[in-house]
Structures are given as C-alpha cells and as structure tokens.
Amino acid sequence: MLDQLNQMHAAALSELANVDTDEALSDWYAQTIGRKGEVTLLLRRVGELPKEERPAFGRRANEVKVSLEAAYEETARQIKAAELEKQLRYGALDVTLPGRWIPTGRLHPTTQTLREIYAIFAEMGFQVYLSPDVETDENNFQLLNMPPHHPARDMWDTFYTDQEGVILRTHTSPGQIHAMREFCPEPIRVILPGMCYRYEQISVRADIQFQQVEGLAVGHNITLADLKGTMAEFARRLFGAERKMRFRSSHFPFTEPSVEVDMDCILCRGDGCAVCKYAGWLEIAGAGMVHPVVLRNGGYDPDVFSGFAFGMGPARSTMLRHSITDIRHFWANDLRFLEQF
C-alpha cells in the first residue's frame, strides 16, 4: 500500500503539471484529494494494514496530502495569474492605464485667419460689427449706389428667396449701411466679417459661399492716405514687414475714387511665379473712398464727413499663407484637409 501511495503521489503531481484551467484543476482535485479522490480513499484503508506498518504509512500519508495540497494551491495561483494577464491583454478595464484621447476639434483655417485679422485691426482701433447674411436688395445694391438694372450688378449675381427683394448678400458691403445708420453721427471704425453668397460657376478660384472682411472708417478729414496706410499696415502685419504695396485705380459703384489693393507676391517677392500668375503682385482687397451717395444713405453729410472702405477675402489670404491651391477645400468638410491646420 505504501508503494501504491508513492505511485499515486508521483502520478498526481505529473498530471497536475498539465493542468491549466479552473475546470481541469477541480477535476484533478476531485480525483485525488477530494472527498472521493483516490488518495483520500487509499488513506481510509489504513486499517487494513498490519499494526506495525500503520505509523510509517500514516506519516507518509500525511506528507503526501500536504504536498498535494500545496501543489494544488500553487497551480490555482498560477491559473489565476494567467487569467488576469489574459483579461488585461484583451482589453478588460484596467484603471491604471492612461485615459483615452478624446479628439477636441479645432478652428477652421479661415476662422484662424479671421481671428488674426480681428486682432490686427483691433490694434488700429477697429471693432467687429456683425450684420445679417440675409439681406434686402435695397441694402445689398440700391443704397450702395446700384439701382435696379445697374450694369455693375452683373458682378454680383446672387441667390434669391421667394420673398420679393430678399436675397443672400453677395458681399459684406451692405453692413456699411447698417453700421452707418446705427452710429450716425458718430465717427466709425469697424470691420464687418461674414459669409457671402454668389451665383457662381464653382472652380478652384470661386465658390458660391465665402467669407469677406469689410472695413469702414467714417469721420472728419479721412483721406485716401489713411486708407493706404491702413492697408499697408495690415498687409505687413499679416504677411510680413517687408511687404510692398501697390494701389491701382479701379471702379466700384460705392466708392469714389476706387482702388484695387495689391501687395508683392509673398512667394516670389515680385519676380513672378505661378501663384501670382507671373505678375509679381497679388490682389488683396478692393477699396476706395466711400461714395457721397453712400455716405448720405448712411445718414452722414458728405460735405462734413468722409470715409474709406475696403473688402477682402480671408480665404484668399489663408490660401496664400498655406499654399492651398483649391478654394473648394474650405467647405468640402474633408477632415484630411481640415486637420492640417
């Protein structure tokens, strides 16, 4: 029986070495040292031995039991550790891991440019003035010196609503009327940012919606020199202190005289390249001295007051700064584009 016990001990230990799940372990326990396990049953048979063999068998029996119980505990511990390891690896909650990154989004590239533009003009004393996207034909055209059927309206075809005379604004210029009528007879220095809409053939250079920033200064003794200084200061702050400016005469119905504001190309510095279409110059704004008719429509006496105005597109500036070649990217809502800024 003692030999049998020693064999059982050895066999049980070698079986245990292959046990690696909880179920296999409880099976092993039941078969060996459980209530009906073979080791337990063998130990009960101690009475069958001759009296003088019983103490030696009893001692060995105890050793075997203690050894198997210890081996059982150790295997149980290993299985538990392996299980935990597995759970961690397959993504069960581990509170000691660092948190997951939550994407926070970012400002649209033209919004970033807009905010820089606001900051530059704020330092020159211009406040931001908001006016509506949905406008009347009167504000968008007539009060800006473009009566119905004025040929200049061809430059600004728009979207119409089913309400007679209500349209989407084609430029931020009607904001000049709102600002003048609100502030008259005080002097004014405002910029008017916002979305504009045009009935356009969509291309790399033109979209049916785009932002503009309008500027308006009204006061005593405001001259074209003030306009030139303001535009030059603005361009140098946004595009670099070395910028050169050029003012070309032009025509807008709401300014007299009217100019196009150019700066030397930021890429080739005037030598000529694809970005400036080999002109060496980039157009950054339309501008001019506020037309006497427009001043009067805003409530100001043109014999006492004068003013300058300008209008520019922050999308164009953003394109220049980041070498973006297609204006359609701005409203295509493609994260691959937007996440670059």
Ligand code: DAH
């Ligand atoms: N409103 C013009 C446009 O959308 C831009 C413009 C030109 C605005 C001259 C002005 C200005 O205020 O004086 O093309």
